[in-house]
Amino acid sequence: MELTSKKVLLLAAIAAVLIFAATVWLWPRLARNNAPAVLGRVGTLLATQLVMICALLLAVNDSFGFYASWADLFGTVQGQGVVVMQGNPSGGQQLQVLGRESVNVSGGSVPTIGGRIEKIQITGRHSHITSPAYMYLPPEYFKRQYSKRAFPTAVVLTGYPGTSEHLITGLKYPVVAHRLASSGAAQPTILVMLRPTVAPPRDTECVDIPGGPQTETFFTKDLPAAIATHYRVGHHARNWGIIGDSTGGYCALKLAMRNPQTFGAAASLSGYYKAPIDPTTGSLFGGSAQLARENNLMWRLAHLPHPPVSLLVTSSKHGERNYNSTLAFIKAATPPTQTASILLSTGGHNFNTWAREVPPALQWLCSRLSDR
Template sequence: MTSRRSLRGIGAALAAAALVVSTAAACGSGGAKAQPPAPSTTPAQAAPAGRTEPPVQMPTGPKAHFKFSHNTSGGPIMVTTLKGARSGVTGKVWVWLPPEYKDPRYARSGFPVLTLFTGNTGVNYNFWAHEEVEPIQKTAVQMEKRHKAHPFIMVMPVLQMSTRQDTECSDIPGMPKMGTFLGEDVYAMVRANFRTLPGRDGWGLGGASSGAFCAVKLALEHPAKYRAAMSWAGYFSPEPQAGPRWTPQQMRANSPDETVKKRPDVRLFLLAGDRKLFRADRERVMQFKRLVQAPTTAQVEIQKNGGHYTADLQKLLPDILAWFTRSLKGPVAGS
């Protein structure tokens, strides 16, 4: 398969971009004044008679320690080091809160959550958190102002622990339990710290290339937690070079090609380009689409002259945010 190899040409650039941004943040964070305040865990008061209270799942705690990472034109990015209670994995998670999160009109409302998985190896970085690579926060603010997209909480975890040990977002004996870390521990941390929406209808997963595999895989495995997933230039079965110690049974157990046959009630958005060099991306999407049966749904978008580069993904950000807005519930402003 070519999906991971096709990113190798930009892998160094992505890692360099992440390094440059993190270095700039360390030099210009401005200390404690730049750190966004932690969200309140005070329970919402009862609504007055005759008024409907906006839907909200208040933070359950315990509070994570967030610190300022860096600024984007859409607002600051925070970061925490999460010690997964269920997985035993420790990894960084970046979080962006939309401006509406601190707006008094939304003080009693929960917000939908997008967990975004990076492409390439995702060791100690996530390119969705860096505007120089994927300006999704900037695009989100612009669309929110035009009422074209929900305000989303964006959660951006590391993808794996080592470049020498690709776990494919799975729990494989002898490897870090990244399936549990990404699918359960990160989810629990977000619920513990932020106002979210009750139930699964405010939770979505999205990813690029190797991260796209993770987004679809985890959504299909956890339909009680996640309502929708987006895949850009992804693949749908573990790549042979990813885990030489995997057994055939483990490969099948962690393959979306197999999990989708269980027909979980999940909405999927599958994107790929039509450029000849990356025709394998398009072919994988179309093959996977043929496996989808109700109540699972899949919308396919083939990008004209699109490829497997971040510049192609940038052009699709409005479509991605609009699709998540149609697929997930949004916050409700109070009176």
């Protein structure tokens, strides 16, 4: 059974209850002072604590979506993130549909009412990266009167490590997008949902790493091209936006600022403005100080022409570490870069805060995109 399976969580909870009950039942029988009784007490306490901690950690992972599978948890997926194509990579299939599911709204089983979610796999011709993703197709996509229409598209990114499934079940992007469009608050928009960790377990911070994964190329060239081979989407920057939280927020801002020819708008929920260097990232810039500066968003605003993109940033006065840097970013960004913000009085760096920000941020992003 998969790590994120509800059966695993249920079995862990049942095991915790049973072992706790067994400990209570056995404790009087282990009250003696001989060695077997002492070892028995130690063993039952350790077993009880271990199974309860496991159940708690599984519940936390189910809520926050840190790891998608057992292999992801134990770091054994290194060979599955980056695929080196043999021969001519352009001869491979760029996009495969792996499965379909309905949207969790009233009438969601009917595509013309609820839209549809498709699980896909994208293979990059330039980056040679293969990554899974989820597509949300709005109800209009399946209606006859829209059959010739190219839809605006938003890439939605998790944080690190994150799971793309949690964008659906936790932050509920498809449900929010459906509700916004149904109420007339936003135009129908396709969502491409995935995590920025396309070369797991390494945190690439959406950088084209010298001698390593070409993550920026994957998101700015391969992903739009692959989506366009299978879905009715626009081909211009005004048709494409990008949004993410935490690491995904930094990626969203950076990818739009560095590639205004690909993304016309970006929204960053609790994102930061400079890539960290730690054991999860390794050396991102291959010792190049210039490459490091070019991926520092405040340095870009201070030393390079400002790109013609629309950017939304969010933070909280109490609970977020990026509050002052967000204010500095807003002040530094000048036309032709357009900025907007969501500044909460309080809210931590967590999914509860992002769930409050997703509806207005997604509405803002959709309003910046064009279907022409």
